Amino acid sequence: MEKNILIIGSGFAGLWSALSAVRLLDQHARADVQVTLLAPQAELHIRPRFYEPDVHNMRAPLLDLFEATGVRFVQGLALSIDTEGRQVVYRKAEGGEGRLRYDRLVLASGSQLFRPPVPGLAEHAFDVDRIEQAALLERHLHGLGGQPESVARNTVVVAGGGFTGIETATEMPARLRAILGDGARVRVVVVDRGAQVGAALGEGIRPAILEASRELGVEWRPGRTVAAVDARGVVLDDGQRIDAGTVIWTVGFRASGLTEQIPAPRDATGRLQVDNHLRVAGLADVYAAGDTARAATDELGNFSVMSCQHAIPLGRHAGNNAAADLIGVAPRAYSQPKYVTCLDLGAWGAVYTEGWDRQQKLVGAEAKALKSQINTQWIYPPAADRAVALAAADPAIPVA
Template sequence: MKQRILIIGAGFGGMWSALSATRLLDKHNRNDVEVLVLAPQAELHVRPRFYEPDVHRMVAPLNKLFDAVGVTFVKGMAEHIDVERQVVSYRDAQGKAAELAYDRIVLASGSKVVRPALAGIEHAFDVDQLDEAVRLERHVSSLGARPDSPSRNTVVVAGGGFTGIETAAEMPARLRAALGENANIRVIVVDRGREIGAALGEGPRSAIVSASEELGLEWRLNSLVAAVDERGVILADGERIDADTVIWTVGVRASSLTEQIPGERDDYGRLYVDDNLQVPGQKDVFATGDVANAATDGNGNRSLMSCQHAIALGRSAGNNAAASLLGVQPTTYRQAKYVTCLDLGAWGAVFTEGWDRQVQMVRDEAKSLKQQINSVWIYPPAADRSAALAAADPLIPVVA
């Protein structure tokens, strides 16, 4: 009977884990180990693009890729991990309970925006998961059928972090496409920070300020949304903003499956892992992507919940899960170079390097790079066995 590496999740971390594990098995001519991916769909949801229009297209099918490299896909939703028995319980496509045994497991079940217990929060949209992003897109497209009013023409974005800024910067163009070029639109960012773009630090702040001014974005700083309803929000200071569209972008948390793994977790619910992405004290369990908190270098920097880190984390986790099963040397996870490329809508973008986010490019130059990242770099490799396995080498830098 074959030994099994089971990967939970088909996002960036899960997909690259499957490819990298298969790569190492292939390198050692091992046909006695199978790689299984358990996920609701055999597709990569390109989540970093969910703030863009045409979001229903931001899906990359994985069936042909998995078939090409010999990865087995199991359609289902993981419900329970029994680390003592080395068994995962799940619901299959028909909703029936089933189990999968494993010899090594890679947890790559991702993260979600967790909405707070605010009055009316169910009226808010988000760009976190595909179904919600599609719901927002349909809503924005339908606004033109409503009577002209300040509420119809206003969008409130709760949160001024990376996702909030990208979403807000894209909204003027999306609203005008729905309402007409002459519509009197407003896009308001509500953020707890004391200055615009505070969450991203001083480096890109001037670009964010410039883009906000040019795009007409308004900011409510030192502020929080206290309640939501069908026609707007009430802020913590009592101000009411009438808006038919409220988008929630704060409060991301790792998959609750992390709570079933004995180990230390951070404030986001991520499991702390060692340099090989193994959960300390659990020789059969690896974590990757948004469920892993890993050291990226020797300077105290830790991985972020981003596809930039998830790609490299996936390549390392799958490789090292296979290495531990084969008894060969693992590859230490390191991701020394960190960059950000923040989309600022029609203004352009800002590209920074380093953890202190030193600006390297702005406007059209940075926008061109952002479009290349979003449309090419983060997509799966072609369904060609040799090329796909070569791309899964954990020593390939995500950012050169």
């Protein structure tokens, strides 16, 4: 009977899990194992770019790639996972439910933005977490051009001063002026609970964030949180009101809710604890990759973060090791000791750092060129050519 490696999710981790599993099976001439990928669409959404304009272009079709590499694609939304019966129930694209059995499962269903019960947040705030939400924001921004001039129309509040919040905020002045005119008096305000500007990213990267913010006119409200949102702006926890026609929430991410169906330890963000082969703790036939996995990246106590920097190699290792375990060959231990950050800072440029303490290596235009290369080339899927795609799925490939 043909065996099945089932991968849930077509994001960075899911895509590379599928290709890596096929690669190993190919190397061992195993035609008796099927690699199946379950996802709502056969598309890779380029989520790291959703803070940019023209978000509708930030999706990469995958059907040709799957056909070229022999990955079976099933369109549907995973609903439940039965680890004892080794099957997944999913909602079919055309309606109704289906079931997929597995011999090995790779959970790569990603993460989503966490929206706390802040009054008015659900009704009035935008985000850049999903392509659909980012497209809603873009339509809203373009609609501002048809509104009468006002302080609120020209003001954007970004809640959260982490990676996503900073990239969204520093891109916003150029996006607003492209719509409202070069002479528009735009205002962008970042509200962040950290005591200092860019507190979540540390001292090494802060000088660049400060300089970029000053040059771009991005204001900060450190040590503050958004207490309420309405159609005309926000109220902060100290009672201060900021009139704004646009509020963007970027605070906090949680692993896919499917992790709650796996009987295994999870961290505070819902990520599953995995060993160095990315097998979920206590389960012999379940692996996790990308934002659903809490994986040690080195022997110094550092763990993967929710980013494509870790999702891609985690996927390559998880798919490889699920296949290796199924056919009885040696797995490959995941290790990714090099950690880098390339933070886009809008028209000012970017900043590139190395190490968990984020030591600055490139800044300004030079870092911006690197960021552009990452965003437009490195994170996109390979060509729909079997040999090229499988070679690119080798878990031995170093990825910063």
